[in-house]
Structure formats: C-alpha cells, structure tokens
Amino acid sequence: xxxxxxxxxxxxxxxxxxxxxxxxxxxxxxxxxxxxxxxxxxxxxxxxxxxxxxxxxxxxxxxxxxxxxxxxxxxxxxxxxxxxxxxxxxxxxxxxxxxxxxxxxxxxxxxxxxxxxxxxxxxxxxxxxxxxxxxxxxxxxxxxxxxxxxxxxxxxxxxxxxxxxxx
Amino acid sequence: xxxxxxxxxxxxxxxxxxxxxxxxxxxxxxxxxxxxxxxxxxxxxxxxxxxxxxxxxxxxxxxxxxxxxxxxxxxxxxxxxxxxxxxxxxxxxxxxxxxxxxxxxxxxxxxxxxxxxxxxxxxxxxxxxxxxxxxxxxxxxxxxxxxxxxxxxxxxxxxxxxxxxxx
Amino acid sequence: xxxxxxxxxxxxxxxxxxxxxxxxxxxxxxxxxxxxxxxxxxxxxxxxxxxxxxxxxxxxxxxxxxxxxxxxxxxxxxxxxxxxxxxxxxxxxxxxxxxxxxxxxxxxxxxxxxxxxxxxxxxxxxxxxxxxxxxxxxxxxxxxxxxxxxxxxxxxxxxxxxxxxxx
Amino acid sequence: xxxxxxxxxxxxxxxxxxxxxxxxxxxxxxxxxxxxxxxxxxxxxxxxxxxxxxxxxxxxxxxxxxxxxxxxxxxxxxxxxxxxxxxxxxxxxxxxxxxxxxxxxxxxxxxxxxxxxxxxxxxxxxxxxxxxxxxxxxxxxxxxxxxxxxxxxxxxxxxxxxxxxxx
Numbered sequence: 001x002x003x004x005x006x007x008x009x010x011x012x013x014x015x016x017x018x019x020x021x022x023x024x025x026x027x028x029x030x031x032x033x034x035x036x037x038x039x040x041x042x043x044x045x046x047x048x049x050x051x052x053x054x055x056x057x058x059x060x061x062x063x064x065x066x067x068x069x070x071x072x073x074x075x076x077x078x079x080x081x082x083x084x085x086x087x088x089x090x091x092x093x094x095x096x097x098x099x100x101x102x103x104x105x106x107x108x109x110x111x112x113x114x115x116x117x118x119x120x121x122x123x124x125x126x127x128x129x130x131x132x133x134x135x136x137x138x139x140x141x142x143x144x145x146x147x148x149x150x151x152x153x154x155x156x157x158x159x160x161x162x163x164x165x166x167x
Numbered sequence: 168x169x170x171x172x173x174x175x176x177x178x179x180x181x182x183x184x185x186x187x188x189x190x191x192x193x194x195x196x197x198x199x200x201x202x203x204x205x206x207x208x209x210x211x212x213x214x215x216x217x218x219x220x221x222x223x224x225x226x227x228x229x230x231x232x233x234x235x236x237x238x239x240x241x242x243x244x245x246x247x248x249x250x251x252x253x254x255x256x257x258x259x260x261x262x263x264x265x266x267x268x269x270x271x272x273x274x275x276x277x278x279x280x281x282x283x284x285x286x287x288x289x290x291x292x293x294x295x296x297x298x299x300x301x302x303x304x305x306x307x308x309x310x311x312x313x314x315x316x317x318x319x320x321x322x323x324x325x326x327x328x329x330x331x332x333x334x
Numbered sequence: 335x336x337x338x339x340x341x342x343x344x345x346x347x348x349x350x351x352x353x354x355x356x357x358x359x360x361x362x363x364x365x366x367x368x369x370x371x372x373x374x375x376x377x378x379x380x381x382x383x384x385x386x387x388x389x390x391x392x393x394x395x396x397x398x399x400x401x402x403x404x405x406x407x408x409x410x411x412x413x414x415x416x417x418x419x420x421x422x423x424x425x426x427x428x429x430x431x432x433x434x435x436x437x438x439x440x441x442x443x444x445x446x447x448x449x450x451x452x453x454x455x456x457x458x459x460x461x462x463x464x465x466x467x468x469x470x471x472x473x474x475x476x477x478x479x480x481x482x483x484x485x486x487x488x489x490x491x492x493x494x495x496x497x498x499x500x501x
Numbered sequence: 502x503x504x505x506x507x508x509x510x511x512x513x514x515x516x517x518x519x520x521x522x523x524x525x526x527x528x529x530x531x532x533x534x535x536x537x538x539x540x541x542x543x544x545x546x547x548x549x550x551x552x553x554x555x556x557x558x559x560x561x562x563x564x565x566x567x568x569x570x571x572x573x574x575x576x577x578x579x580x581x582x583x584x585x586x587x588x589x590x591x592x593x594x595x596x597x598x599x600x601x602x603x604x605x606x607x608x609x610x611x612x613x614x615x616x617x618x619x620x621x622x623x624x625x626x627x628x629x630x631x632x633x634x635x636x637x638x639x640x641x642x643x644x645x646x647x648x649x650x651x652x653x654x655x656x657x658x659x660x661x662x663x664x665x666x667x668x
Contacts, residue, residue, distance in 0.1 A: 002566070002575070032575065057558075057575055063415065063591045063615060065503070074503070074533065074558055076577055077591040080414040080584065081397065082277065083250035087588075090564045090578040099296065102280035106273045110249065113269035114564065122296045129266065129289045169399070169408070199408065224391075224408055230424045230448065230582065232336070241336070241366065241391055243410055244424040247581040248564065250414065254421075257397045257411040281397060416611065417584035433630065436614035440607045444583065447603035461626045463600065 002032045002057075003149050004092035006107045007041025007100045007123075015099040016044040018121055021142035022096055023048025023056075029150055034059060034091050036084070037068040037075055041098045046071030059088045086110050094149040097123040097136070108136065117152040119145045169199045169224075170316050171259035173274045174208025174267045174290075182266040183211040185288055188309035189263055190215025190223075196317055201226060201258050203251070204235040204242055208265050213238030226255050253277050260320040263312045264290040264303070275303065284319040286312045336366045336391075337483050338426035340441045341375025341434045341457075349433040350378040352455055355476035356430055357382025357390075363484055368393060368425050370418070371402040371409055375432050380405030393422045420444050428483040431457040431470070442470065451486040453479045503533045503558075504650050505593035507608045508542025508601045508624075516600040519622055520545035522643035523597055528555025530651055535560065535592050537585070538569040538576055542599050547572030560589045587611050595650040598624040598637070609637065618653040620646045 003026055007019060023045035026033055033049045035042040037058020046056040050071045058072035061081045068075035078084040085103060089095050089111040097108055098121045111118045112135050119137045126133040137152075139145045170193055174186060190212035193200055200216045202209040204225020213223040217238045225239035228248045235242035245251040252270060256262050256278040264275055265288045278285045279302050286304045293300040304319075306312045337360055341353060357379035360367055367383045369376040371392020380390040384405045392406035395415045402409035412418040419437060423429050423445040431442055432455045445452045446469050453471045460467040471486075473479045504527055508520060524546035527534055534550045536543040538559020547557040551572045559573035562582045569576035579585040586604060590596050590612040598609055599622045612619045613636050620638045627634040638653075640646045 034577075055575075057577070059577065065592060065594075074556075074575060075592065076535075076558070076560065076588060078417075078579070078585075078588040079591050080247075080250065080417045080581065080587065081253070082280070083247065083253045083412075083414045083417075083581065085273075086248070086250045086581065087577060087579040090580050091566060091576065093566075101295075102276045105293070106252075106276035106280070109269045109273035109276060113249070113273070125294045125297075126272070127292045128268075130292075201410075222408075224410070226410065232425060232427075241389075241408060242425065243368075243391070243393065243421060245412070245421040245584075246424050247414065247417065247420065247584045250579075250581045250584075253414065254410060254412040257413050258399060258409065260399075414581075414584065415587070416614070417581065417587045419607075420582070420584045435629075436610045439627070440586075440610035440614070443603045443607035443610060447583070447607070456630045459628045459631075460606070462602075463623045464626075 001030070001150070001153055002034050002092050003153065004034045004089055004095040005041065005045035005098065006035065006088065006095060006104050007098040008104060009036075009038040009040040009042065011040040011044070011099055015041055015122070018142050019044035019098050020048035022098065022145055023054065024052045025142060025146040026149075027052035027054025029146065031150065032057065034088060036060070036088050037072050039069055041100070043069035043071060057091075059084050059091065082106070089116055090114060092116060093153040094119065096145045096149050097121065099123055117149070119148045119152075121145055168197070168317070168320055169201050169259050170320065171201045171256055171262040172208065172212035172265065173202065173255065173262060173271050174265040175271060176203075176205040176207040176209065178207040178211070178266055182208055182289070185309050186211035186265050187215035189265065189312055190221065191219045192309060192313040194219035194221025196313065198317065199224065201255060203227070203255050204239050206236055208267070210236035210238060224258075226251050226258070249273070256283055257281060259283060261286065261316040263316050264288065266290055279303075284316070286315045286319075288312055335364070335484070335487055336368050336426050337487065338368045338423055338429040339375065339379035339432065340369065340422065340429060340438050341432040342438060343370075343372040343374040343376065345374040345378070345433055349375055349456070352476050353378035353432050354382035356432065356479055357388065358386045359476060359480040360483075361386035361388025363480065365484065366391065368422060370394070370422050371406050373403055375434070377403035377405060391425075393418050393425065416440070423450055424448060426450060427487040428453065430479045430483050431455065433457055451483070453482045453486075455479055502531070502651070502654055503535050503593050504654065505535045505590055505596045506542065506546035506599065507536065507589065507596060507605050508599040509605060510537075510539040510541040510543065512541040512545070512600055516542055516623070517545040519643050520599050521549035523599065523646055524549025524555065525553045526643060526647040528553035530647065532651065533558065535589060537561070537589050537604075538573050540570055542601070544570035544572060558592075560585050560592065583607070590617055591615060593617060594654040595620065597646045597650050598622065600624055618650070620649045620653075622646055
C-alpha cells in the first residue's frame with residue numbers, strides 16, 4: 001500500500017506536527033509513503049515514517065536526487081518541475097493533504113480527477129459555480145486521516161477486484 | 168500577447184457560447200489563444216478566434232497532433248498527458264477559466280502558483296483552512312473577461328520592465 | 335505542415351549557416367517551424383524562417399516564455415525541462431537534425447521511436463549491437479534536407495489517408 | 502546506491518538472462534534498482550533483484566501503478582508517457598544498458614547529457630559527424646557491468662564530496 005502525503009515545502013509548526021504523526025501512523029501500518037521529496041510537510045511526514053521504520057519515496061521536481069530531504073529513502077529525480085505533482089498522486093492509492101498552497105491544490109485536483117481519494121487536514125475547500133464540492137474527505141486528526149486513507153484504499157481494491165471479476 | 172482559455176472538454180451550451188465569445192474578442196484584439204487543444208470550452212474558444220482571424224495553439228496531452236480540434240492552427244503534441252496542463256498556463260500571460268472540472272482546477276492552481284492572473288467565468292471558488300482565497304478574478308461576461316485579461320497582461324509587462332530597470 | 339529543426343544551443347558558424355538556410359527554405363515553402371526555442375541551431379533556424387515571413391514555435395524547457403530566442407513567434411513554456419524534447423519532435427511531421435549533442439540525440443531517438451522521419455546534416459550515426467542503423471536519412475545540404483523533409487511529410491500523409499480508407 | 506537498468510520491453514532470451522544476472526548481482530551488493538517498470542529487460546532485472554532480496558523501483562509511463570511488472574516493489578505512475586525516460590536515468594547514479602531500441606537510446610542520451618555513467622552490454626554505439634563517441638563504457642558480462650557501475654558510482658561520490666570541500 002502506497003499513500004501520498006502532500007502539503008507545502010514551508011509549513012507551520014502545527015502542520016509539521018500533524019505531518020509527522022501521519023508519517024508515524026502510516027509506517028506503523030506498514031504503508032509506504034510517497035511525497036514530493038522536499039521540506040515542510042513532506043519532510044515532517046518522512047521523518048515520522050522513518051522513526052517507525054517506514055519506507056519513504058520522494059518524487060522530486062529537479063534533476064538532482066540529493067535535493068531530497070534527509071528522510072527520503074528513494075529519491076526519484078524527475079527533472080520535470082511542477083509537472084511531477086501528477087506523479088506524486090498517481091503513484092498513491094490515497095492522498096492525505098495537510099495545509100498546502102497552490103502546488104498542493106494542483107495535486108488535489110489531479111487526484112480527484114483520477115478518483116484517488118483525498119483526505120484533508122486543514123486544507124483547501126472547493127466550490128464550483130456556487131455549489132460546494134465535497135470530494136475532499138475532511139478529518140480532524142492525524143489518526144483519523146490515516147484510518148480513512150487505509151480503509152478507503154482497501155475498499156477501493158475490493159471494488160477493483162469485483163469489477164475485474166464481473167467483466 | 169498570448170492568453171490561455173481553459174475549461175472542460177465537455178461543457179454546457181452556455182459555457183460554449185461564453186468560450187466562443189471570448190475567442191472572438193481575444194482575436195479581435197490581436198491576441199493569440201493557447202488552450203489544451205481538445206473539445207468543449209477549448210474547441211469553442213478556438214472556433215470563435217478563427218471566425219475573427221485569430222491564431223490558436225493547442226497543447227495536447229497525447230502524441231498525435233491530429234487529435235486537436237479542427238480550429239487549432241498549431242497543435243503541440245506533448246505526449247505527457249495531464250502534466251501538459253502546466254504548459255498551457257505557463258505559456259500564457261493571463262488565463263481565462265470558463266466553468267471547468269478537476270483538470271481546469273489543476274490549471275488554475277498552476278497559474279496562481281506562478282502569479283499568472285486568472286479570470287474566472289462560472290468557475291471554481293477556493294478557500295483554504297476556512298479562509299476565502301480571492302485570487303481568481305471573477306467576472307460576469309465574455310467582454311469583461313477579455314478586458315481584464317488584456318489589461319492585467321499589460322500591467323504585468325509594465326511591472327516586469329520596471330523591475331528589470333531597477334535592478 | 336510543421337517541421338522540427340533540432341540541434342545544439344551552441345553551434346559552429348557552419349552549423350548556424352546551415353540552420354539559417356533550412357529555416358529560410360522551410361518558410362519559403364509555407365512550412366511552420368517547431369524547435370526547442372533556445373540559441374544556436376534553434377535560433378539560426380528561426381532567424382532564417384522569420385527573414386522569409388515564416389511562423390516559428392519554440393517549445394521551451396523552462397517556465398518563462400521570455401527565455402525564447404528573439405525569432406520565436408509562439409513560445410510554449412513547458413516547465414518540464416529536457417522532457418520537453420519529446421514534445422518538440424512529436425509536434426512535427428518530420429525532423430531535420432543539424433549537428434547536435436546528447437539533447438539532440440534524445441530527440442532523434444524519440445522521433446525514430448514514433449516513426450517520424452529524421453533527416454540528418456552532420457549529425458549522429460547509430461549502430462546497435464554491431465549493426466548499422468540507417469534510419470536517419472543523411473543529406474549534404476540545406477536544400478536537400480528541406481526537400482526530403484517536405485516530400486516525406488507528404489508521402490506520410492498519403493499513406494495515413496490510405497490506411498484510414500482501407501479500414 | 503540506486504542504479505538504473507534500461508533496455509527494451511521485449512527482448513531476446515540472451516538479453517533477459519543478462520538482465521536477470523545484472524539484477525541478482527546488484528541486489529547482492531545492496532544496490533536498489535530503478536527501471537521503466539515494464540516487461541522485457543526491465544522485468545528480468547527486477548526478477549533477478551527480487552530473487553536476492555533487492556529493492557526495485559519502476560518508473561512507469563502511464564497513470565496506473567498496476568501496469569508494473571510483478572517484481573516491482575515501488576511503482577511510480579508518472580502519467581507522462583515516454584518523457585518518463587528522463588526520470589529513470591536521473592534517479593540513478595549509474596546506468597546499465599542491455600540491448601535496447603529507440604526508447605533505450607533516448608535514456609542513454611539523457612544520462613550522458615547529465616554526466617551519469619552509462620555501461621553498455623550489446624547496446625547502441627554512437628558516432629557524431631564521423632567521429633566515434635566512446636562515452637558508453639562497453640562491457641562483456643553482467644558481472645563486469647555491475648562492477649563498473651558500482652565503482653563509477655563510488656568514484657563519482659568521492660569526486661562530488663571533494664568538489665564540495667574545495668568550495
């Protein structure tokens with residue numbers, strides 16, 4: 001199971017704490033973390049995951065694997081700039097968004113476009129043409145975020161297997 | 168001057184009418200249009216522009232230039248899928264969003280991240296962590312959208328020249 | 335008809351002269367030029383094309399359209415770095431390679447992979463596992479390069495129409 | 502240490518055997534393998550690595566992680582098509598090319614452009630403008646390929662540390 005943790009490369013201490021807890025809890029569940037590989041929320045999530053023996057992947061915008069934060073096990077140097085945001089979310093079975101700015105918003109958009117569940121902690125809300133879009137699943141704690149992400153990933157797998165069988 | 172028109176590849180008749188008017192008005196001002204090259208809002212904007220002798224560029228997700236709608240003069244076949252959304256907005260000095268779904272939302276996010284002005288017609292609204300984000304400039308008509316886009320592009324150029332001179 | 339001219343961003347005076355002639359001749363035939371938008375061979379080809387009233391597209395690696403050489407009419411700012419090499423060749427019906435280093439080699443490879451004809455002027459030669467690969471069509475002059483590129487583009491179109499009809 | 506193994510998605514039994522041995526030997530040295538995630542050479546290398554307990558990363562062209570071959574531990578779904586070839590090589594400290602067609606050639610080109618060492622087993626040879634380009638380091642066996650790749654990776658690291666210290 002691979003779950004993405006997304007958020008800004010600079011973040012508040014509260015966001016960092018949330019991200020670190022999310023990382024710890026995901027690792028304790030045996031989940032691999034994928035993120036954008038840089039600082040802020042991404043670094044805090046990786047640090048949390050490594051403290052519990054998790055595996056962390058950083059999909060970097062630049063060409064240099066050494067630009068990854070020190071808690072990234074597998075730096076993927078894409079060289080494609082912000083277009084790498086697509087790869088961060090598509091490589092995951094669910095996405096946890098913590099805070100975030102416009103880069104995070106583009107990742108949320110790409111995930112929702114591909115029907116990848118997005119769980120949000122203090123992040124963007126969307127409405128379109130005056131109507132609220134409730135696709136982002138709002139939670140209030142790191143534990144709730146991780147529970148949702150993992151249960152939705154499992155439900156999604158069961159659904160996919162069912163679809164395959166019915167073909 | 169290059170201005171992006173963004174929106175979904177399937178759209179309502181009202182959105183198509185708005186997009187066609189935007190295309191016509193941009194072409195009448197001598198502006199080149201860049202878009203994602205496919206149907207819906209993109210096709211309507213290109214059709215409008217061509218009816219007034221404008222130049223249209225379609226930045227396609229796929230590898231085949233012939234996938235462009237028939238009103239695209241210059242099909243750019245990127246082969247990079249939805250990551251081409253970055254290129255659509257970064258190639259423009261301003262962006263006009265008409266309606267749109269998650270693909271359009273990713274383009275709005277990329278534009279705002281790069282400080283490229285986004286003018287919105289019946290499109291997404293954003294708030295972050297409970298606070299409204301007013302970065303999308305809301306307008307009510309095709310004429311207002313085009314006026315805003317062109318005047319912001321000009322103001323941006325003057326600002327850039329001023330920054331260069333003061334260095 | 336859109337034809338790509340590829341080569342390095344720094345080039346010898348002989349290569350620049352060849353590229354400029356290629357640009358002039360393509361423009362005289364009413365062909366649009368697509369290139370990587372930067373200096374060297376790309377700039378010389380665009381300069382030649384503009385001297386004969388041609389249209390030039392520059393598909394840039396970076397996020398800033400103003401990085402294009404001054405002879406580019408339509409700068410496409412992809413922001414995807416060297417991955418933009420794919421888009422340069424896939425947007426063309428034929429490719430003319432003049433000199434070139436490893437970036438040009440990646441473009442030749444992508445073009446050949448997609449069965450887009452590559453015409454070579456003093457450029458790479460390939461062999462694989464000891465056997466010569468003659469896919470690059472070697473020519474000796476700008477005029478010969480342009481003739482080949484245009485006639486192969488036309489032949490390709492006829493073939494495509496024939497394939498469609500026989501389906 | 503991350504080393505890329507590149508080659509075609511369909512390959513001869515001899516190439517598959519070479520790739521499998523390369524995978525085994527890299528894993529025995531504790532090296533992580535990165536590849537394009539599909540069949541042929543990529544699959545054989547991953548299978549070899551997994552048989553010796555190695556870690557394998559597949560950087561896929563498409564949007565679906567489940568398109569990876571069954572021996573990929575970490576599928577990265579880029580959604581950027583063949584432009585993902587850039588990411589395969591830039592994520593590695595050295596590249597081992599086995600056989601290969603035009604996709605592999607584009608990867609060799611990108612690696613050489615970034616000064617990432619390329620070790621070749623029965624793969625492309627290059628000459629430019631009549632002069633041989635000896636940048637690809639030719640070897641005759643899987644063992645020699647792995648030795649070269651690892652020793653060049655180490656030498657490169659020492660050189661980078663030395664450059665940093667002298668700054």
